[in-house]
Amino acid sequence: MSRYSRSVASTGMVETALAEACAQERAPFLASLEPFRRLSSDDLERVASSVTERLVAAGEAVQVESGLPGSDLFVVREGTLELLHKEVVVAVISRGEVFGHATLLTGLPPEFTTRARQDSTLWCLPKEVARDLLCRPEGLKFVADTLRERLIQAARTMRGIPDVGTRTTGSLARAPVYCAPRTTIREAAQLMSLQRTSVLLVRTSRGLGIVTDFDLRDKVVAGDVPRDAPVSMVMTSPVETVGADEPTREAAIEMMVAGVGYLPVLDDAGQVVGVLSAQSLMASDARSPFALRRRIQQARDEDDLTQAAADLPALFVELLETHRDAPEITGILTAFCDAMTLRSLELAIERRGQPPVAYAWLVFGSGARNELTLASDQDNGLAYDDTDDPAVKEYFRLLAEDVNGSLRRCGFGVDPHGTVAGNWQWRLPLSTWCAVFARALEGRDLDRLARASVAFDFRQLAGDLALAGPLTEIMRAAPEHQRFMSGLAELGTHNPVPLSGLRQRLPERVDVKNDCLRPIQNFARYHALDAKITAHSTLDRLRAAAQSGVLAPDTEQSLREAFTSMLDLQLRHHANAVRAGRPLDNEVDVEALRPLTRVTLQEALRLVAATQRRFPRLPTLR
Numbered sequence: 024m025s026r027y028s029r030s031v032a033s034t035g036m037v038e039t040a041l042a043e044a045c046a047q048e049r050a051p052f053l054a055s056l057e058p059f060r061r062l063s064s065d066d067l068e069r070v071a072s073s074v075t076e077r078l079v080a081a082g083e084a085v086q087v088e089s090g091l092p093g094s095d096l097f098v099v100r101e102g103t104l105e106l107l108h109k110e111v112v113v114a115v116i117s118r119g120e121v122f123g124h125a126t127l128l129t130g131l132p133p134e135f136t137t138r139a140r141q142d143s144t145l146w147c148l149p150k151e152v153a154r155d156l157l158c159r160p161e162g163l164k165f166v167a168d169t170l171r172e173r174l175i176q177a178a179r180t181m182r183g184i185p186d187v188g189t190r191t192t193g194s195l196a197r198a199p200v201y202c203a204p205r206t207t208i209r210e211a212a213q214l215m216s217l218q219r220t221s222v223l224l225v226r227t228s229r230g231l232g233i234v235t236d237f238d239l240r241d242k243v244v245a246g247d248v249p250r251d252a253p254v255s256m257v258m259t260s261p262v263e264t265v266g267a268d269e270p271t272r273e274a275a276i277e278m279m280v281a282g283v284g285y286l287p288v289l290d291d292a293g294q295v296v297g298v299l300s301a302q303s304l305m306a307s308d309a310r311s312p313f314a315l316r317r318r319i320q321q322a323r324d325e326d327d328l329t330q331a332a333a334d335l336p337a338l339f340v341e342l343l344e345t346h347r348d349a350p351e352i353t354g355i356l357t358a359f360c361d362a363m364t365l366r367s368l369e370l371a372i373e374r375r376g377q378p379p380v381a382y383a384w385l386v387f388g389s390g391a392r393n394e395l396t397l398a399s400d401q402d403n404g405l406a407y408d409d410t411d412d413p414a415v416k417e418y419f420r421l422l423a424e425d426v427n428g429s430l431r432r433c434g435f436g437v438d439p440h441g442t443v444a445g446n447w448q449w450r451l452p453l454s455t456w457c458a459v460f461a462r463a464l465e466g467r468d469l470d471r472l473a474r475a476s477v478a479f480d481f482r483q484l485a486g487d488l489a490l491a492g493p494l495t496e497i498m499r500a501a502p503e504h505q506r507f508m509s510g511l512a513e514l515g516t517h518n519p520v521p522l523s524g525l526r527q528r529l530p531e532r533v534d535v536k537n538d539c540l541r542p543i544q545n546f547a548r549y550h551a552l553d554a555k556i557t558a559h560s561t562l563d564r565l566r567a568a569a570q571s572g573v574l575a576p577d578t579e580q581s582l583r584e585a586f587t588s589m590l591d592l593q594l595r596h597h598a599n600a601v602r603a604g605r606p607l608d609n610e611v612d613v614e615a616l617r618p619l620t621r622v623t624l625q626e627a628l629r630l631v632a633a634t635q636r637r638f639p640r641l642p643t644l645r
Contacts, residue, residue: 049074049146056098056119058156058165073152076100079139086123088136093126096153102143107136115140124166127153129618167626168584170619192274193267195304196288196297199224204232204255208243211254215239222285222298225258231295232260235285264289267296275304276312276342280358312338312355319362325429328366332433335359336601339397343598349591350394350562357395360435361386361484364403367429368485371422378422379415380408383486387442391482392544392560394590397597398536398607400438401430402477404449406456406490423450442477453490460497464504472510476548482559501552508553515545520632522625527632529613529625535593536609539624542631543586550574561586582634585627592624 049071053059059067079085079102086093088108099120106114106122116122116137126133127150148156156162200218202211204227211223211234225232234254242248242257265274265286278286284301301317315334322328335356342352368384388402389395405423407415423444427437437443444450451459463475479498483491501507521530521538533539547564550556556567562583569579593609600607613621 047071052100052119053098053146056121058121058159058162061161062156070148070152070156073149074098074146075149077145077147079104079143079145081139081141081143084136084138085145086126086133086135086137088133092130092132093123094150095123095147096121096127096150096157097123097137098146098148100144100146103140104137104143105140107138108134121165121169124153124157125170125619128157128166131617163622164626166619167623170623191267192265192269192271192286192288192299193290193296195271196267196299197303199287199295199298201226202234202254204253204258206254207251208239208248208254208257209250212239212250222300223254224262224287224295224298225254225260227255227260230260231262231264231287232258233262233285233287234258237284259283262287265299267291271304274299275314276355278304279312279316280354312342312359316359316362319359319366322366322370325367325370325432328363328370328429329432332363335434336397340598340601343594349587349594350560352594353389353395353590354393356397357390357393360390360395360399360401360430363430363433363435364426365485367426367433368422370429371425374425375418375422378407378486379412379418380410381486381488382407382419383483383488383490384426384444385490386482386484387477388438388480391480394544394560396593397434397601398609399435400442401427401435402438402442403427403444404442404451404478404481405444406451406453406486406488408488409452409454419450420445420447440477453488453493456490457493457497460494464497464501464507472507472514475507476511476514476545479552480548480559495557498552499555499557502555508549511545511549511552515542515549516635518542520628520635522628522632527625527629529621529628531613532610533613533624533628534610535589535596539589539628539631540586540593542635543582546582546634546637578637581630585630588623589627592620 047068050067053071054062054067059070062070085097085104099116099118099122101118103118104116104122106116113135122137123133125131157166197220200214200220200223202214202223202225204225206214206225215221215223215236221236223234225234232255234257238257238259243250248256263277263281263283263286265277265288267288267290274286278284278299278301286299287295288297288299290296304314315331315338318331318334319328322331339352339356342355364384364386372378383406385404385406386402387404389399390402403426405419407419410416427443427445431437437445442449460475460478463472463478481494518537518541520542521533522528523530544561547561547568550568550573551558551564554568554571554573556564556571558564558567565574565579565582565586568574569576574582592611596609596611597607599605611624613624616624
């Protein structure tokens, strides 16, 4: 061997030794991180030996939004980087965090820019090694968890970004006018007239109060509060508020959901800088959610109401494009449906006359849980005070049919199982409703349990019949009825998760409502009844079950994330149908999904399957 050959061989041996030493140093650090934590020692050494080190100067971009697809998986060894969308920081990435897997797996351009905040050191894993790592079960879970978290961070941040031309609440707020709690109602009305305002703020020892001209008309002129009484008797406290820098479209949604016409506007220090009114919001944006709800509330007849409702799908798509959380959007849709129902009731009462006895209009299912979508059918019922008068029964039959027909013209179809107030089985006197709920706890068959799973998700929307208390008391006795709870557990596992084979592959199509969301809804309902929890929404039930110790915190968090991600998938499927002019359904074409969306769906369904196995094995229904 020549001297040159010996030199080359010696150099190669030194490089190999250095590489092995570096790998041994890197392996312990990687082993403390996801998704490397569960690797075998051999696999961990192989991954560590593939790492190359990259120094990034402050301000340097590692990946650029809509730029070239990534070819490496990055681990932050030292330093801090920021994740940006449209030059807005949506997340900060620090020591030990991993990034770059989205563009690496899809081959698509990055959706975010990753830029160094300070001089940083990155460890880079080549594509082949990274893909092998991320395609393992633990790697897939890591991808699903981290991407969803970063998308949520982005959505929450981007929610506050106004579009070009969007005004802030501070720019529309009027100067506040104050009065004292002891100010008489007469003096408050005089002050409103003098200051040409329809709202006063009230400083109290417990915080801020608010009184409006509507309060004076409703509680004084049309009510029984004397004019010499203090204004504290008619004010509202505590008060919903809004930040001065918040976009007007955001404030319109908050005002609509809260059901108020005014919002005090606060600066960064929490000081009142003005009062925002619904009228000013409507004037600034005729297409705002609040403006649409006002059109619904002021509809002169059913034709007006139908025309207003026709704008809801387009507004839904706009809301989805503002990156709001899926549960928030379903809550907004529920609020719109409530407004349509209330106006339909008012129009029907104008036609049929005032109700002859006290009544309650009930909302069931997704509407009761604040989880309504554009594809939801109407699930409703009606209760009325006990009477043997056939004229009363006939009145409520006609009223229910009017409202069901009006909602159908607004786009909410009749439930195929007949869960509508127009059906006599869901239009009953109060005592009969109590008997129906009590019989449901006997748990004799799955059909009765299926009815109970709908009826036990109820909410009273209108009417002055005291119904919620008696029915809730009956539901609280559920844990004492083992056959019922056993049947509810059996019902929760009735629809198997559509995963096949040892690798739990996805089918070509998935019904997001029945296959993905319903099992978690059933699980949450079961544990809510078992713990005597009265929360309505699925997420609230899961949270309450965790707080009461029924669910482990990590189980609650996993179910919450799976439910939210699948609900988001359902809403985006509906938005695509609206854009394309297709009929709405809940069946998603799995092959048309992005690879990462498929991974998230598969991981969520695996969690659903595990959830179904968590149902208690009580004595079976026989």
